[in-house]
C-alpha cells in the first residue's frame with residue numbers, strides 16, 4: 001500500500017519522467033510503474049508530505065508544507081469525492097477521475113504550479129477519461 005496526498009493523484013497522471021532530482025524521479029517512476037502494472041494497488045490518502053515528498057531534494061525550495069499545497073490536496077480530494085484517511089485502489093481513483101474531472105480543471109486547481117505550462121497533466125487527465133490509463137514512462 002502506498003500513502004499519497006491529494007494533489008499527487010493528479011501529478012501521477014502527467015508524469016513523463018520529469019522531476020526535481022534524479023532520486024525524486026526514480027521514486028516517482030517506481031510508483032507510477034507499479035500503479036500502471038497493478039491498478040489494484042491500494043492507496044491510503046494522507047494529509048501532508050507523503051512518499052513522493054520524502055524524496056524532495058534538500059537543495060530545492062521545500063514547498064511540501066505550504067498552505068497552498070494543502071489547499072490543492074483538499075480541492076482534488078473534494079473533486080474526487082474522497083477524504084483523508086480513506087483507502088482505495090488505483091483503478092477506483094481512475095474511475096472517479098473519469099466521472100468527476102475534466103482536463104481544464106488543472107487550470108483552476110493547479111494555477112500556481114510551475115509544471116502546468118507543459119500541458120502534460122491535462123493530457124494525462126484526458127487519457128484517463130478516455131480509459132487509456134497511465135501512459136508508459138520511457
Ligand code: SF4
Nearest residue numbers: 010011110113115121
Ligand atoms: S499542474 Fe502541478 S500540481 Fe497540478 S497535477 Fe500537474 S504537476 Fe501536479
